Amino acid sequence: MNPARASGAPEPMRIGPEPDTIGRWLDALALMRGIPRREFASLRVELEDHLRERVRELMVAGMKESEASTVAIKEVGDAASFARSYTSAVHSNRRRYSMATAGLVFVAAAGIAVGGFAFSAERGAERGDERWFNQSERSVMPAQSEGTFDDSLLETKISIDVDEMELREVLGFIAASCGKQIDPYKRAFSEDDLTYQVALDFKDAPLRSVLAAINSQLEEQGVQIDARIRDGVIVFAPPTMFDIEERELVAYKIAERLRNPHIELEAITTAIQDFVEPDQWVDNGGEVSRISIVDDVVFIQAPPRVQAQAEWVIDQFLDEEVVGTTINVRPHLHEGHDGGEVRLELVPEFTPIPTKVTLPGTSTGAR
């Protein structure tokens, strides 16, 4: 018996159904920022089903409804944390480093330790694209569009000294300093993005450094800027946009050159996606680079910078002897001993030297 009623106190007046704890929690979630409205409607129905099902099970196990609702909601956590967790997982491209990464690091490291890899830093550095693979092993899809971007402007020296200035004005100032018309690539930035304030103090510094400073200040706002010249106009856009525009599709036919013929091509593609700019890959939630295996061919669609690093990873799995003896034999003019005689020779491009391994160069952009 309710002690309050036993003492004669009036029962509290109740209007309508008992407050619904689950409904209140879902309403609270609706108020949180970050989950797009179009996704929330579906998520709400799904979470309500989850919570009601959980409550039903707890009640079958003997709990009262109110108690079961409280437990079910406590398991989901508070609405703000849930919204953060959802937004971070679904709308962030940040790569999730994994145990897989650690495992593959070990495999690669162990391979180096036992002398399985015999490459030199010099060798890695001097290899151009065409030097890494035979034509039969690496082929590039012909370009499908014209009017490529030119990043040489990033070396342009500019001076800028502003305490607090809107990004829109800063970009205009930079374009004027470079003597170019501006195309702010409006699709890439929202009006709000362009109102962020930045402070800069550079004298005769390359544009690359100025953009890096801007990016550092706007990191928390999620705005990143790079610049290129196209058709004589300066284009400002996020690095990702340029990466997408500059992608090339390359096919690698490497199955017959694998040092360990039992290794799965998928293990190699996983290593590439774990080590080479993991955020970029579509399989990792990124939006720039793709990798897939069809039959025995590995296709990689990525910007040249990423292709070069992916090739380095692939190369770690290839047979050393085959690399050293079958590719990159070139005509070479050789001066004979008898004074001036010139004859044609074929010489290997480079010789494997067992020493440390390094990953080839990084970004050309302002990051």
Added chain:
Amino acid sequence: MEHAAIYRVLIYHMEKSKQKLREDDTEIMVLAVLAERRAYGYLIMKEVASRSERATSVSPSLLYPLLARLERDGHITSDWDEVKADPQADSPGRRRKWYEITDKGRRRLGQRVQAHRLYVRMMSAFLGAHERAEGEA
């Protein structure tokens, strides 16, 4: 590479992955459940708890964002169904979202499992050394 250097690389990656380790494990578990049957969120949670003999569980705050991400990336697909407490009742029931793994998701699961096995194999080497050392002591 010296063993000490290998260790340093490992520790570096373990440290970096600490926050996200559980998320990757969860991904394997969820895809593995869906590789066998279509399921809805709460069912997946129960299945994970059951298979692990209650040794682990997936919290809803981890599960639903993960399902959304997997669906966004094409690793799983979903459709809706209606659930009624009383199948004879005329009133509409609750809507339930069912998930199914795609071919891409199966490939993803295969890659994750393979990578995880490599990791387990690597760790086993160290655990074996530790156990031998403890045995000698």
